[in-house]
Amino acid sequence: xxxxxxxxxxxxxxxxxLGTLAGPARRxxxxxxxxxxxxxxxxxxxxxxxxxxxxxxxxxRPSESVWRRLEERLFVSARAVPRGPFQWLWGVLSVRxxxxxxxxxxxxxxxxxxQPGLIGLETESDVxxxxxxxxxxxxxxxxTVLASSKRHGRLMTVKxxxxxxxxxxxxxxxxxxxxxxxxxFPVGVVPGSGTGTVALAxxxxxxxxxxxxxxxxxxAAPAKAGDKPSGDFVLSGHxxxxx
Amino acid sequence: xxxxxxxxxxxxALLERSLEKLRIAGCMGELGAPQRQALALAFYRGxxxxxxxxxxxxPLGTVKAWVRRGxxxxxxxxxxxxxA
Numbered sequence: 001x002x003x004x005x006x007x008x009x010x011x012x013x014x015x016x017x018l019g020t021l022a023g024p025a026r027r028x029x030x031x032x033x034x035x036x037x038x039x040x041x042x043x044x045x046x047x048x049x050x051x052x053x054x055x056x057x058x059x060x061r062p063s064e065s066v067w068r069r070l071e072e073r074l075f076v077s078a079r080a081v082p083r084g085p086f087q088w089l090w091g092v093l094s095v096r097x098x099x100x101x102x103x104x105x106x107x108x109x110x111x112x113x114x115q116p117g118l119i120g121l122e123t124e125s126d127v128x129x130x131x132x133x134x135x136x137x138x139x140x141x142x143x144t145v146l147a148s149s150k151r152h153g154r155l156m157t158v159k160x161x162x163x164x165x166x167x168x169x170x171x172x173x174x175x176x177x178x179x180x181x182x183x184x185f186p187v188g189v190v191p192g193s194g195t196g197t198v199a200l201a202x203x204x205x206x207x208x209x210x211x212x213x214x215x216x217x218x219x220a221a222p223a224k225a226g227d228k229p230s231g232d233f234v235l236s237g238h239x240x241x242x243x
Numbered sequence: 244x245x246x247x248x249x250x251x252x253x254x255x256a257l258l259e260r261s262l263e264k265l266r267i268a269g270c271m272g273e274l275g276a277p278q279r280q281a282l283a284l285a286f287y288r289g290x291x292x293x294x295x296x297x298x299x300x301x302p303l304g305t306v307k308a309w310v311r312r313g314x315x316x317x318x319x320x321x322x323x324x325x326x327a
Contacts, residue, residue: 011311014314014318015310015314018282018285018286018310018314019285019286019289019290019291020285020290020291020292020295020310022291022292049317049318049321050286052263052264052267052321053267053271053282053286053287
């Protein structure tokens with residue numbers, strides 16, 4: 001269709017300027033406007049004619065709410081203007097924020113469920129935690145030292161069930177004896193009485209997995225890795241897995 | 244005391260604008276009532292043909308004809324009045 005025949009152009013231009021050219025017809029004419037200066041001139045002439053009509057309208061100031069709604073419809077950015085006391089909440093509760101919060105909650109639940117030790121929490125349970133435990137007796141068979149450490153912990157708790165006589169200038173050295181009969185290795189120094197903790201060189205699992213017995217000897221100084229007991233064991237007992 | 248000149252507020256310009264308004268009002272007055280009404284609803288209310296037809300309770304074809312003839316007359320009248 002030739003939109004630029006004078007008669008048709010005039011008809012379309014004035015209906016466009018008046019606003020009664022609507023729908024697909026308006027969109028088609030807008031495409032013509034982008035390409036044909038004659039169409040732009042025709043529309044301009046009619047807009048000028050009709051602009052005189054606007055002068056016949058007394059000017060009115062719209063109310064604040066009407067103005068705001070107009071802005072919201074015309075400019076998307078105006079929607080950011082707060083509309084109520086809880087408007088900020090909808091900004092915070094965006095889909096992305098909700099997904100992020102949900103992921104955080106899931107991570108916390110998974111962490112608490114499977115790795116409570118990582119954040120210093122242990123699952124409360126009637127069952128004792130997985131631990132290595134050793135009960136050492138003296139030569140008469142009397143329970144003397146209770147040693148225990150959590151399976152993945154690096155601290156051993158040592159409780160003296162009865163005092164051990166440690167000569168001045170000596171220490172009570174705790175040793176671990178592997179079940180394959182290989183050489184005993186030093187674990188730490190136990191106190192003469194009461195309760196103490198021994199810092200382990202590695203996790204209990206790594207140190208005691210193949211250990212069947214624990215023993216204590218009296219040494220002149222704390223043993224270092226690679227040292228061997230200098231004398232007989234004054235205390236000894238089984239090392240067992242508590243799980 | 245000197246007062247800054249405002250061209251739009253000069254008596255001549257004010258008179259021209261008043262006359263123009265009068266001529267436009269006159270041209271609108273020359274239109275038939277239905278045509279004037281249809282144009283007014285389109286221009287002042289932003290209505291399209293179907294909405295005008297609904298508002299005036301008239302058939303769509305009739306409304307289109309009112310608008311068309313109204314614009315025809317308005318153009319002739321404004322050109323005769325030397326406005327457009």
